[in-house]
Amino acid sequence: MTADVWLPIPPEEIEGLPEGPRYLFWDGGADGEQEYPGDPADCAVYVVPYMKPVPVRIRPLRHLTHVRLIQTLTAGVDDITAQLGSIAPGVALCNARGVHETSTAELALTLTLAALRGIPDFVRAQQQGRWEGGFRPALADKNVLIVGYGPIGEAIEDRLTPFEVARVARIARSGRTTARGLVHPITDVLSLLPDADVVILSTPLTRATHRLVDAEFLARMKDGALLVNVARGPVVDTEALLAELKSGRITAALDVTDPEPLPPGHPLWQAPGVLISPHVGGPSSAFLPRAKRLLVDQLTRFVNQEPLRNVILTTDAGTAGEGGR
Numbered sequence: 001m002t003a004d005v006w007l008p009i010p011p012e013e014i015e016g017l018p019e020g021p022r023y024l025f026w027d028g029g030a031d032g033e034q035e036y037p038g039d040p041a042d043c044a045v046y047v048v049p050y051m052k053p054v055p056v057r058i059r060p061l062r063h064l065t066h067v068r069l070i071q072t073l074t075a076g077v078d079d080i081t082a083q084l085g086s087i088a089p090g091v092a093l094c095n096a097r098g099v100h101e102t103s104t105a106e107l108a109l110t111l112t113l114a115a116l117r118g119i120p121d122f123v124r125a126q127q128q129g130r131w132e133g134g135f136r137p138a139l140a141d142k143n144v145l146i147v148g149y150g151p152i153g154e155a156i157e158d159r160l161t162p163f164e165v166a167r168v169a170r171i172a173r174s175g176r177t178t179a180r181g182l183v184h185p186i187t188d189v190l191s192l193l194p195d196a197d198v199v200i201l202s203t204p205l206t207r208a209t210h211r212l213v214d215a216e217f218l219a220r221m222k223d224g225a226l227l228v229n230v231a232r233g234p235v236v237d238t239e240a241l242l243a244e245l246k247s248g249r250i251t252a253a254l255d256v257t258d259p260e261p262l263p264p265g266h267p268l269w270q271a272p273g274v275l276i277s278p279h280v281g282g283p284s285s286a287f288l289p290r291a292k293r294l295l296v297d298q299l300t301r302f303v304n305q306e307p308l309r310n311v312i313l314t315t316d317a318g319t320a321g322e323g324g325r
Helices: 054-058 101-117 119-127 152-165 186-195 216-221 239-246 287-303
Strands: 005-008 022-026 042-047 067-069 090-096 143-147 167-172 177-180 183-184 198-200 227-229 251-252 274-277 313-315
Touching: 042 143, 067 287, 101 119, 101 152, 101 198, 101 227, 101 251, 101 274, 143 152, 143 186, 143 313, 152 167, 183 186, 186 216, 216 239, 239 313
Parallel strands: 005 022, 005 042, 042 067, 067 090, 143 167, 143 198, 167 183, 198 227, 227 251, 251 274
Antiparallel strands: 090 313, 177 183
């Protein structure tokens, strides 16, 4: 049996891949029906195709009888963890920490500034040839709450700092103290919401964060506050958000939605006070060079039997198929 590595980037386009494995290109194809590049039983490392529909990404899993590493090119792995029931024990699932922080944090700031300063209104006015001025909220002097203070949350704060915000509060699964200050546990979120002018979601999707932003969460947000979601759509209860948007009490900027893709005619498209981007936090010119660096480093570690980076879980009888993070 050979030790194949399935890559969604042509291997000849990745400089520095370690010698030893046989590198095969597979990204599912344009229609998701691309034939496998080799025998799935020979695949030791499966790098999950990026920006492909879930059925395409998970299609090979049940055939990978000898896989030892599943490497995603996304920060979130909820779609893969939910499908690990067929994977043998001892397989490492790793995410793409280090790849998406820059691009996602940049979009979080873009959405925040665009929503506060009324850029969508300016675009509509430009299309109609209307000159409409007036005062708009600034990011300066605002209190910002980051819900999900992992690497992406930290990168978001990096980009908030030059904008002279009044205060940044931080929330993660567990409380801790960092060089920047206190990180509150998720259990404190409801008590921190009333002081936040901007709430930015960058948390992974887990059982604990599914519909974290429900009617109670939204009701605790102050009048006129902005909700920015660059996490996952199901972190927010869409119906509860729609109710708040229709009332005009809060506004929102969403890079992710539930459902996703947002279908034509969905009420979110026409809801007042919402800016929607089509899940583009990660796919930018920043992605490919960082993804290639991650793969070279991770595969070098794999070939040399060194500790892998970004291990989310290792499958065993207790974790395979649970869908946890």
